[in-house]
Amino acid sequence: MLRDSVRSLAEAKIAPFATEVDEEGRFPQEALDALVAADLHAVHVPEEYGGAGADALATVIVIEEVARVCASSSLIPAVNKLGSLPVILSGSEALKAKYLGPLAKGDAMFSYALSEPEAGSDAAGMKTRAVRDGDFYVLNGVKRWITNAGVSEYYTVMAVTDPEKRSKGISAFVVEKSDEGVSFGAPEKKLGIKGSPTREVYLDNVRIPADRMIGAEGTGFATAMQTLDHTRVTIAAQAIGIAQGALDYAKGYVQERKQFGKAIAEFQGVQFMLADMAMKLEAARQLTYAAAAKSERTSGGAKDEDLTFFGAAAKCYASDVAMEVTLDAIQLLGGYGYTRDYPVERMMRDAKITQIYEGTNQVQRIVMARNLPK
Numbered sequence: 361m362l363r364d365s366v367r368s369l370a371e372a373k374i375a376p377f378a379t380e381v382d383e384e385g386r387f388p389q390e391a392l393d394a395l396v397a398a399d400l401h402a403v404h405v406p407e408e409y410g411g412a413g414a415d416a417l418a419t420v421i422v423i424e425e426v427a428r429v430c431a432s433s434s435l436i437p438a439v440n441k442l443g444s445l446p447v448i449l450s451g452s453e454a455l456k457a458k459y460l461g462p463l464a465k466g467d468a469m470f471s472y473a474l475s476e477p478e479a480g481s482d483a484a485g486m487k488t489r490a491v492r493d494g495d496f497y498v499l500n501g502v503k504r505w506i507t508n509a510g511v512s513e514y515y516t517v518m519a520v521t522d523p524e525k526r527s528k529g530i531s532a533f534v535v536e537k538s539d540e541g542v543s544f545g546a547p548e549k550k551l552g553i554k555g556s557p558t559r560e561v562y563l564d565n566v567r568i569p570a571d572r573m574i575g576a577e578g579t580g581f582a583t584a585m586q587t588l589d590h591t592r593v594t595i596a597a598q599a600i601g602i603a604q605g606a607l608d609y610a611k612g613y614v615q616e617r618k619q620f621g622k623a624i625a626e627f628q629g630v631q632f633m634l635a636d637m638a639m640k641l642e643a644a645r646q647l648t649y650a651a652a653a654k655s656e657r658t659s660g661g662a663k664d665e666d667l668t669f670f671g672a673a674a675k676c677y678a679s680d681v682a683m684e685v686t687l688d689a690i691q692l693l694g695g696y697g698y699t700r701d702y703p704v705e706r707m708m709r710d711a712k713i714t715q716i717y718e719g720t721n722q723v724q725r726i727v728m729a730r731n732l733p734k
């Protein structure tokens with residue numbers, strides 16, 4: 361039921377703008393409005409904070425169905441989870457009460473600020489500093505590649521509180537867009553997900569109350585990594601949604617397109633391509649759903665030991681499959697697939713980012729190798 365209702369909403373209210381959003385590189389406001397109206401913009405927020413209380417698998421299904429028509433729009437529910445999960449996992453009751461309500465209502469979006477110009481894969485190498493000053497912390501630094509920056513009201517920002525301690529000297533904070541000293545860089549000119557703004561976030565003597573710290577001092581890196589264990593599953597969801605969109609489009613096209621006197625779907629070479637695409641996609645989907653189940657079982661304080669492996673494996677595998685399937689979809693459309701008159705080239709450009717963000721697929725393999733299932 362959830363899948364059907366998100367699919368109808370996505371097809372009616374989000375799909376009609378997907379090409380325009382990509383062409384113009386503009387924020388998909390129609391998608392945000394439709395998702396907020398249907399309470400699908402941040403489904404993971406627990407009911408006690410005014411949210412829909414969706415479990416990890418339901419959240420995956422929402423992201424998947426939105427991504428099937430517009431990857432940029434799927435970053436609304438996905439990044440709302442990424443940005444706010446540190447608060448949900450490790451924040452004080454006061455922080456949860458203050459920040460999750462507006463997110464659940466659709467009054468504010470939440471972004472996640474870990475990466476920096478010189479700290480991508482080596483996240484613990486960050487330079488942004490947070491220095492204690494009485495009841496405040498003063499933050500200085502530059503965060504880069506921040507999804508939905510400028511649109512989001514709230515930011516989980518990781519910053520160094522003790523430079524001697526590397527990962528153990530990093531702490532997490534909630535920073536608000538309206539805090540004095542917060543500003544944004546120009547939107548990056550990207551290959552895909554053009555509707556989702558990616559900007560630098562500048563922190564220039566941003567003075568915030570000490571109780572905006574998420575968890576204890578020095579726990580920010582562990583919180584950031586735990587968050588990614590869960591949200592890599594949502595990137596896998598985005599990848600399978602994009603791949604499903606491309607497969608569905610190609611499936612329709614090959615039945616219409618006639619060559620040598622018959623629909624090209626009747627040629628075995630084309631049938632074998634479609635079979636391979638569907639097979640890989642379904643394998644990716646099942647791995648993603650298994651990872652979502654582990655994510656759910658880890659949310660109540662209990663820890664499913666395998667989540668770290670499964671989150672990385674699902675993200676890595678699903679994104680590689682999305683890249684293959686979208687490339688094959690272009691191939692099935694031939695010359696038409698290579699033009700912007702058909703949506704599959706957009707889907708291929710959008711798929712590419714899923715192999716890169718929330719940790720490159722090379723980093724996922726490091727994570728998997730360090731956390732092989734027992």
Ligand code: COS
Nearest residue numbers: 474475480481482483484527582585586589668718719723
């Ligand atoms: N859950 C809880 N704690 C974790 C953790 C996890 N999944 N992963 C690491 N930690 C903890 C470790 O336990 C370690 O603490 P101890 O020394 O007490 O054991 C600490 O964090 C440091 O971990 P580690 O030594 O593994 O850190 P590294 O600097 O080697 O970095 C990688 C590990 C490369 C895996 C990490 O930096 C990473 O994921 N990089 C990619 C970041 C990323 O995804 N960026 C994308 C942008 S965010 S959208």
